[in-house]
Amino acid sequence: MIGARRRDVRGRPALALGLLVGVAVTFAGCGQTPAPVEPGSSRGSAGPLIVSSGCIAEQIEANPAALYFAVTNRGPDDDALVGVIADGVDRADIHRTVARGGIAWMEPASEVAIPAGGSVRFVPGGHHVMLQTSSRRLRRGATVGVQLVFRRAGTVPLQIPVVAYADLDRLLGQASPRIGAGPS
Amino acid sequence: MRPADRVSRLAAAALFAGAVALAGAGCRPAAEGPSARELGQLHGEVRQVPDPVPDFTLTDTAGHPFRFRKEADRSLTLLYFGYTRCPDICPVHMANLAVVLKDLPWELRQRIKVVFVTTDPDRDTSAVLRQWLDAFDPTFVGLSGPVAQVNAAQALLGIPPVVREERASGDYVVGHAAQVIAFTPDGRTRVDYPFGTRQADWAHDLPLLAGVARTGP
Numbered sequence: 064m065i066g067a068r069r070r071d072v073r074g075r076p077a078l079a080l081g082l083l084v085g086v087a088v089t090f091a092g093c094g095q096t097p098a099p100v101e102p103g104s105s106r107g108s109a110g111p112l113i114v115s116s117g118c119i120a121e122q123i124e125a126n127p128a129a130l131y132f133a134v135t136n137r138g139p140d141d142d143a144l145v146g147v148i149a150d151g152v153d154r155a156d157i158h159r160t161v162a163r164g165g166i167a168w169m170e171p172a173s174e175v176a177i178p179a180g181g182s183v184r185f186v187p188g189g190h191h192v193m194l195q196t197s198s199r200r201l202r203r204g205a206t207v208g209v210q211l212v213f214r215r216a217g218t219v220p221l222q223i224p225v226v227a228y229a230d231l232d233r234l235l236g237q238a239s240p241r242i243g244a245g246p247s
Numbered sequence: 248m249r250p251a252d253r254v255s256r257l258a259a260a261a262l263f264a265g266a267v268a269l270a271g272a273g274c275r276p277a278a279e280g281p282s283a284r285e286l287g288q289l290h291g292e293v294r295q296v297p298d299p300v301p302d303f304t305l306t307d308t309a310g311h312p313f314r315f316r317k318e319a320d321r322s323l324t325l326l327y328f329g330y331t332r333c334p335d336i337c338p339v340h341m342a343n344l345a346v347v348l349k350d351l352p353w354e355l356r357q358r359i360k361v362v363f364v365t366t367d368p369d370r371d372t373s374a375v376l377r378q379w380l381d382a383f384d385p386t387f388v389g390l391s392g393p394v395a396q397v398n399a400a401q402a403l404l405g406i407p408p409v410v411r412e413e414r415a416s417g418d419y420v421v422g423h424a425a426q427v428i429a430f431t432p433d434g435r436t437r438v439d440y441p442f443g444t445r446q447a448d449w450a451h452d453l454p455l456l457a458g459v460a461r462t463g464p
Contacts, residue, residue: 120338123382124375129334160335165407167336167425167442171414187339188425188442228342232446241443242336243425 105223110216111138112177116184117223118234119194121203128201130155130192130209130223131235133184136177138216143174144183146212147192154195160188162242169193177213186238187231203227280433285455290448291429291438298436300324301403305364305390308377313390315362315400316434323457324360324430325440328401328409330367330421331379336442338383340427345383347449358432358457362388364397366409366423404428404436429456 105117117132130149136142147155157172175190177183185191194201201207205225210218226234286293302316318324325344329337344361351359363380365371368391371379376389398408401424410422425442429452438456440448 120334123331123338124378126332126338126379127334158335162425163422165424166410166422168410168412168422169333169335169420187335191335193334228338229346229446231339232343232346236445239443241441243439243441 105132105221107211107219107221109213109219111140112136112142112213112216112219114211114219114221116235117209117221118231119201119207119223119225120187120228120231121225122196122199122201123228125197125199128194128196128225129187130194131185131187131231132211132221132223133182134177134211135182136179139179140215141179142177142213142215144177144211145174145214148210148212149192149194150208151200152194152196152207154193156193156195157190158193159190160242165243167242174214184238186235186240188239188242201225203230279458280431280435280437281455281458286437289438289452289455291440291444291452293438294436297431300430300434300436301400303396303400303403305392305396305400306373308373308380308389308391310373313362313388318360318362318388319430320434321432322358322360323432323453324362325427326362326364326404326430327427328364328366328397328406328423330365330423331371331375332367333421333423336425340442340444341380341383341387343444343446343449344427345387347446347453348384350450351453355454355457359453360388361386362390364390364392364400366394366397367411367421368392368394368397431456432458 105115107114113135115133117130120129120131122128130147134144144157147157149155157175158169159172161168161170172190175183183190203225206222207225209221209223211221212218281289300316300319302314304312304314307313327337327340329340331337341363348356348359348361361384363376365376371391373389373391376391380387380389394409401408406424411419412422413419427440427444428436429438429440431437438452
């Protein structure tokens with residue numbers, strides 16, 4: 064597992080940084096809060112899986128964008144996210160940010176477990192899908208067609224709004240872990 | 248000039264400078280740091296030992312040497328080590344700071360500097376760094392230098408060196424510290440702000456750190 068230092072300060076819920084197993088979350092992010100940045104619904108489902116709260120943090124210049132969402136598994140079987148396809152995007156890689164020895168890393172994750180009866184939330188500082196394009200295409204205000212591919216449940220198609228990085232605080236900040244601290 | 252003359256002139260100059268500083272800020276020196284009570288109110292993680300601002304020099308995006316201790320003098324300086332191809336940590340910190348700074352009163356905003364040191368000098372040329380920072384706030388300072396110099400600066404702050412990890416794809420990722428470090432106007436290394444610091448935390452802490460709550464505009 065990982066050596067992330069987790070803190071629960073000022074009532075902020077502590078979130079496991081690894082396989083966010085069994086963490087009950089309240090979906091108050093981009094999927095359900097009516098917000099001016101949201102051009103359409105980012106809710107979708109396949110079998111017992113419900114995906115919500117989807118948003119993409121825009122590209123800065125031609126740098127990668129980051130996709131976040133939440134998945135709830137209402138079924139009796141474990142599932143796993145195994146791939147992501149996004150319209151107009153050259154590469155979509157599942158990553159997680161981990162902390163090791165006071166250093167934050169981006170690690171590739173070949174799949175992310177979605178346990179039976181559980182919820183997993185992709186948030187800054189936890190899991191994200193890195194979206195790469197050769198030019199700056201993913202700008203705030205746009206909507207991107209995304210397909211999340213799960214091992215058992217199949218594909219969930221979504222329309223996901225692109226937002227500014229500053230909007231993530233309002234949309235997902237409550238669920239983000241704290242990483243890094245004073246001198247080691 | 249005889250050494251004794253030189254010493255007395257320096258002493259006089261120092262006294263004069265001190266008097267000017269006192270006069271300029273009413274009854275309190277302008278470069279005073281936060282009080283113990285204010286430190287106790289901060290949302291960031293206050294350092295047990297408030298070391299002096301470290302003395303290191305890197306190169307800014309205009310190609311000029313930037314001596315950190317000198318530039319941080321008498322301002323509230325926020326320092327971060329990161330890289331522009333980072334999609335998850337670095338842009339979140341910079342965007343949160345930019346949006347909070349935009350809402351501060353002008354006088355307070357003038358007292359605050361944000362300095363971003365690249366941990367990926369191979370890809371982050373001065374032009375790349377400048378464009379990326381401009382997307383958040385054109386006043387943000389971008390610094391670059393050989394990784395060994397960046398690591399030396401980080402060592403002075405007690406944070407671990409940059410780690411570069413090659414990936415099978417031919418790409419590489421850069422591991423780096425995730426906190427913003429705040430240096431107060433009294434020349435001290437005061438507070439660490441981990442990743443996960445919210446905009447509300449910044450809005451709460453920046454006036455306290457800048458000493459504005461006490462000395463007034």
